[in-house]
Amino acid sequence: MSIEEFNTKINDTLNEIYESNIYILKEERNFKTPEDYAKYIELINYMINHLGLIYQTFSNATITSLTPKGRKVHRLGGWIEYLKLEEIKEKKKEKKEKYDLDISWFQSKTKWLPLILSISSLILSIIALTKKEHKSDKEKLYSTEKHINSSTNSIENEKAEDMDTFHLKNQGNSK
Numbered sequence: 001m002s003i004e005e006f007n008t009k010i011n012d013t014l015n016e017i018y019e020s021n022i023y024i025l026k027e028e029r030n031f032k033t034p035e036d037y038a039k040y041i042e043l044i045n046y047m048i049n050h051l052g053l054i055y056q057t058f059s060n061a062t063i064t065s066l067t068p069k070g071r072k073v074h075r076l077g078g079w080i081e082y083l084k085l086e087e088i089k090e091k092k093k094e095k096k097e098k099y100d101l102d103i104s105w106f107q108s109k110t111k112w113l114p115l116i117l118s119i120s121s122l123i124l125s126i127i128a129l130t131k132k133e134h135k136s137d138k139e140k141l142y143s144t145e146k147h148i149n150s151s152t153n154s155i156e157n158e159k160a161e162d163m164d165t166f167h168l169k170n171q172g173n174s175k
Helices: 003-019 034-051 068-075 079-109 113-174
Strands: 054-056 063-066
Touching: 003 034, 003 063, 003 068, 003 079, 034 054, 063 068, 068 079
Parallel strands: none
Antiparallel strands: 054 063
16 A cells, blocks of 8 residues: 555545544444455554544543544644645755754854944944034034124124214214
8 A cells, every 4th residue: 555545544534533423443344354454443543543643432442533633634634735734844844944054054153243243333333423523513613603703793893883973973073
């Protein structure tokens, strides 16, 4: 029997057990040959002991039911679909492990890189802050100089007005 046939039989048996409220194991008289019955019992035992899909009740060894895993497998579309999903999960897990290994290798080869980058960032930040403060000081100085110039100009204008007024008064007195 091939693996595909074996998985199909597991899937069919799982569906039979799910569809019946109480699944009673088939008896030998339900099979054509004793070998077919032996294969059936072997399949049931495999599903119980190795796969954990079904269990036999303690009160009667001929009554079986689905385990939580068996219900999950049926809900996911049956045994064959479950195997496909497990294969996909396994491939993703292997891919993740490969990426983790690559990242670990890169981190081991570049363990000083984060330190160097953070120190250089700190230096650049200090330089930028210093330039900003220096620029700010220049702006303050320029602003103060401008204010002084405008104050000086207004004082000179007032002086000029006072001088003109003074000259006008003196001209009027001298006549």
